[in-house]
Amino acid sequence: MNFTMVCRFPSQSLTAEETYEEAARWVKRLTEVGPEFRDWWANPLSPEDHFVAFSDRPAIVSRLRGENDDIGEESSDASPGAGNGILLTNAGNEKDWAKKGKVSLSIEPSAGDLRFGISGAEKLYASPVDIAWPLLKALVSDSRVTLAQTNVKQRVNNELLLYSVDRAPFPHREFLGWMGYLPHVLNSQQVPDAARLERLRSGTLILSTPLLDLSDPQAIKQANQVEMSLVDLDLLPVIDPDLM
Incomplete structure (x- = not known):
């Protein structure tokens, strides 16, 4: 089974730097659930691109700025930070990602939407509820949810x-x-x-x-x-x- 948790919170327009800090707060909550949620990477944006460690703040912020600039060019009425969102995975390469359940964390502040997903949970955990329930509690501990x-x-x-x-x-x-x-x-x-x-x-x-x-x-x-x-x-x- 694959499951996806969705959390809704008030939408907000953030700069690239603010988006990084927002994501860092969510990551910290997940880290407290277990070691498998400690390290995160941003996905490649193209076949020639590479995974970027979330711990590399300058690289992640630079990527967020670039994505926001692209959206601004496509839409003349886009507000600063309106397009900022981030997608993270729990491995720095496709092979390890598949082994670790293809965990994904998508945060869209402008939409007030967070999505956390795990694939093949029953293969990774003898009792999936024993990991899913703590994950839910960690995410919902944010008072904005x-x-x-x-x-x-x-x-x-x-x-x-x-x-x-x-x-x-x-x-x-x-x-x-x-x-x-x-x-x-x-x-x-x-x-x-x-x-x-x-x-x-x-x-x-x-x-x-x-x-x-x-x-x-x-x-x-x-x-x-x-x-x-x-x-x-x-x-x-x-x-x-x-x-x-």
Whole structure:
């Protein structure tokens, strides 16, 4: 299974230097989860390019400036820093990256969006939830996060499925997925099907099911029931009225 955690926070326009500092704060939180999340690299931008260590601040900032200049040339009304975002990986070459789960960290301050992904989690960890839950807690420890959700992609009977598209009960609403965070205090009476609820800051971490296996009808049903309870509480907003 591949999973992607998405965190939403207020959007902001940052300079290249500010984008680096923003990314450094997220990286520090992940580093505290485990050594496999200590070192990060920026991907090559072309076949002739190379991986750049995130620890090389001048090189990363220079790259961010160059990307922002390119966006400015393409759009005359682009504000300074509007295009700044950064994509990092947990290895400095393709071979090691594949061995380490192709972990990726994408941060887009201008969109207020962070995405953290791991591929083949069940091959790397005997119990994927034991690494995913601490990762979620680390990311949501940022007080700006207003929503977190975890999507799962998995091949089932030679068909590639994505929970939010193929298994979520409300395609027109935000989803929670495998696990996530909402800025509301919740209890087991309100969300009785949740495998776990944990208070964090002024909200609640929610684990829908111990493992969201898209080939397991019971796991899908449990995740769906959790989202139905959240909709009953009016906590998963409509994002596409055309799908209602």
